[in-house]
Amino acid sequence: MESFLQTETVIIELLLIVSLVAIVMQWIRLPYTVALVLVGLGLTFQGAIRFDLTKDLILALFLPPLLFEAAFHIEFHNLRERLLPILTLAILGVIVSTFIVGGLVALGTSLTLPLALVFGALIAATDPVAVIAVFRALGAPKKLATIVEGESLFNDGAAVVLFNIILAVALTGHFNLFEGVWEFIRVSVGGLAIGLGLGWVTAKVIERVDNYLIETTLTTVLAFGSFLLAEEIHVSGVLAVVAAGILNGNIGPQGMSPSTKIVLFNFWEYLAFLANSLIFLLIGLEMELQVLYQNIGPIVIAAIAVLVARTVAVYALSWVTSHFRGGKIALTWQHILVWGGLRGAVSLALALGLPLTLGAERSLIQAMAFGVVLISLLTQATTMEPLLNWLKLISRPEAELEYDRSRGKLLALRAAHKHLQEMHHKGELSAHAWSILDPEMQAAEAEATNSLRRLVQTDPRLEEKEITKARRELLIAQRGALYSLQHDGLIDGDVFSELATEIDHELDELSDGQH
Numbered sequence: 001m002e003s004f005l006q007t008e009t010v011i012i013e014l015l016l017i018v019s020l021v022a023i024v025m026q027w028i029r030l031p032y033t034v035a036l037v038l039v040g041l042g043l044t045f046q047g048a049i050r051f052d053l054t055k056d057l058i059l060a061l062f063l064p065p066l067l068f069e070a071a072f073h074i075e076f077h078n079l080r081e082r083l084l085p086i087l088t089l090a091i092l093g094v095i096v097s098t099f100i101v102g103g104l105v106a107l108g109t110s111l112t113l114p115l116a117l118v119f120g121a122l123i124a125a126t127d128p129v130a131v132i133a134v135f136r137a138l139g140a141p142k143k144l145a146t147i148v149e150g151e152s153l154f155n156d157g158a159a160v161v162l163f164n165i166i167l168a169v170a171l172t173g174h175f176n177l178f179e180g181v182w183e184f185i186r187v188s189v190g191g192l193a194i195g196l197g198l199g200w201v202t203a204k205v206i207e208r209v210d211n212y213l214i215e216t217t218l219t220t221v222l223a224f225g226s227f228l229l230a231e232e233i234h235v236s237g238v239l240a241v242v243a244a245g246i247l248n249g250n251i252g253p254q255g256m257s258p259s260t261k262i263v264l265f266n267f268w269e270y271l272a273f274l275a276n277s278l279i280f281l282l283i284g285l286e287m288e289l290q291v292l293y294q295n296i297g298p299i300v301i302a303a304i305a306v307l308v309a310r311t312v313a314v315y316a317l318s319w320v321t322s323h324f325r326g327g328k329i330a331l332t333w334q335h336i337l338v339w340g341g342l343r344g345a346v347s348l349a350l351a352l353g354l355p356l357t358l359g360a361e362r363s364l365i366q367a368m369a370f371g372v373v374l375i376s377l378l379t380q381a382t383t384m385e386p387l388l389n390w391l392k393l394i395s396r397p398e399a400e401l402e403y404d405r406s407r408g409k410l411l412a413l414r415a416a417h418k419h420l421q422e423m424h425h426k427g428e429l430s431a432h433a434w435s436i437l438d439p440e441m442q443a444a445e446a447e448a449t450n451s452l453r454r455l456v457q458t459d460p461r462l463e464e465k466e467i468t469k470a471r472r473e474l475l476i477a478q479r480g481a482l483y484s485l486q487h488d489g490l491i492d493g494d495v496f497s498e499l500a501t502e503i504d505h506e507l508d509e510l511s512d513g514q515h
Helices: 002-024 032-046 055-072 076-081 083-108 113-122 129-138 142-172 177-207 212-232 237-255 258-286 289-294 296-321 331-339 345-352 360-381 384-390 398-425 431-458 461-487 493-514
Strands: none
Touching: 002 032, 002 258, 032 129, 032 258, 032 360, 055 142, 055 212, 055 237, 055 258, 055 345, 076 083, 076 142, 076 237, 083 113, 083 142, 083 296, 113 142, 113 345, 113 360, 129 142, 129 360, 129 384, 142 177, 142 237, 142 331, 142 345, 177 212, 177 237, 212 237, 212 258, 258 345, 258 360, 289 296, 289 360, 296 331, 296 360, 331 384, 345 360, 398 431, 431 461, 461 493
16 A cells, blocks of 8 residues: 555656646756756756656557557558658668667677667657647648658557567677568557557447547547557557547548547647656656666767668668659658658657666666667757748748737737726726826737738638637637536436537537538
């Protein structure tokens, strides 16, 4: 019991730290995941919080919700349009990176070539969480985000499979090309098949259920269950989760009411936020700065090797895919793909799971993995926004930005005016001062209102977008009120169903009008 309470206390402390960091990051222009790693590093000096980060904890507990949430939101048509470059980078890119990194690390460090290739495989998977967050905040091209996120989803699975094959070769000294290729195909295809099968079954069950609690529970079971089942039969659990998420995310919501979709999307957004926050905080806690400092030479060599390999893989494979239909990637996008190839959770999970039989080399590989992850977060993640701006890839229209500025100014003026009025009523502001400030505030509000009106007259779509959003919020509020009325017994279930169905139809019409 005491051990359980200690664990619970540590989890609550971690969640509190996550919340505080998230609050502070609203005012500081620093990627959230980078801040969490830095806070974790800071906490290692205090020694107040200790938490053992293991391979199983990352892969079985934290990774499924992260993968499922990302896959759940990938649309079939976007994925299909960019499937060739995504799969090329995710599969061939992992292989190319593994061998380039392995070769360079073997030349520059004390690791033998087999162990250097083990490091190359475990560091091959990209983890662009911080980059995707910047994309969403700044309005980067959606197709670029699809490539970055899609590659990450599939190369996680490819890297894990390749790592296991190369690790087995390094430990046994036995390698057969045919066996290696067959094992790669068997594990990958098996994982995809498990995910597609379970995703399809779950989607069909969801079509016949109209209860957001049950539907949310079914997707939770799908995310973790597909991983566990795939791992149990020795195929890729990572790819099983990805396939299940993509299929269920594109078929499942078709049988859901709009209100259920909102609940489900919010649930997975929260779960992914929680998993992502905890994993990066724990990464910071797990890092030992003294060990990193002692291995600074090999870490720098490894970081350079990773960047060189990423550069070669992206530019070379993009040139190859450009000769096929749907495979062309703009040069500016290739720059982003190179610089956005951060490393993270999967690499650390594989490093932590290295067998003890590797001896001193195990500690060196782990230090190099942690060092590369830290360097990529501190350098690449923090400079992604300036790079996007420099390459002119921020696609938000200037009229929309100007509308937001004017609306923000108007809302701020109204809030200030209301505050002054409250001060006047409480006697904290004299009647004379109020008689001077009130007309000034009214004039400023009128000017801001006229500015908004002129923008809307120039581009009526701005107002339509805001009105549609407001109507959607009104309908959601109405449905919430109906649920409360039914819960309190003021209306019966049949009336609730009838009225809720009407609101759901209106929500569907609004959603259709936006596409």
